[in-house]
């Protein structure tokens with residue numbers, strides 16, 4: 001491993017949690033080749049020196065964009081979305097009937113297929129949700145991928161992955177050889193750039209967080225830190241929905257897998273003794 005690659009690994013781990021495999025310097029070099037070319041930098045050494053000088057925010061942005069893996073598709077893994085519709089939504093409709101408001105966060109939304117899948121489900125459940133205020137926040141670290149998500153324009157290949165034809169015809173319009181998501185769905189989602197290592201206090205409290213297929217890129221302490229932050233940003237009866245192969249087991253004291261549906265995680269019940277208010281005894 002070269003010194004430059006080592007410094008790049010440290011930089012990515014520190015700034016965005018990405019844990020690069022020490023054996024995969026060739027992968028980093030090939031992903032960063034176009035960035036070096038655009039910036040007129042001859043090799044990885046020069047790129048890392050320039051990056052660490054901190055003088056070029058555009059370079060930092062392009063490096064992060066190149067090093068993130070944005071693989072995604074509509075209704076990915078299917079079951080978590082079915083569970084969202086059949087388990088989570090009915091329980092929240094009951095629990096929030098006083099406020100008639102639900103807040104959902106797609107916390108690493110990539111090119112938007114995840115939040116648009118959520119929005120399609122909500123649209124199909126429109127009758128039950130009449131008069132409710134439903135907010136969907138979709139965020140990602142990558143500047144370019146969040147722009148793609150916001151645009152909502154997909155290739156034939158992308159819409160063929162996971163999206164049933166009925167939903168394609170119902171929610172998209174064809175534009176040349178691409179498909180554009182309908183404005184009434186797009187306008188229901190707020191897209192923002194956001195780093196999961198950042199401070200969550202401005203985001204408010206969510207009823208459902210989709211955090212899927214992103215923790216796999218982090219090391220264990222970073223996964224734990226992110227789950228701790230999410231625990232503070234979720235309602236005490238909220239739901240954390242993860243990827244098919246992901247688990248909170250061994251990573252979080254706050255979340256536990258739902259008894260019957262493993263992709264849904266619920267906030268662990270507070271032990272009874274912790275709920276007894278502390279009394280101040282004077283004198």
Ligand SMILES: C[S@@+](CC[C@H](N)C(=O)[O-])C[C@H]1O[C@@H](n2cnc3c(N)ncnc32)[C@H](O)[C@@H]1O
Pocket residue numbers: 016017018068069070071072073076107108109110111114139140141142145194195196197211212213214217243
């Ligand atoms: C493989 S995609 C998963 C997309 C979607 N959640 C899914 O399951 O299909 C992982 C996404 O996580 C984003 N990501 C990586 N590190 C991040 C960080 N520190 N903060 C926010 N997003 C991050 C990447 O940019 C990428 O778009």
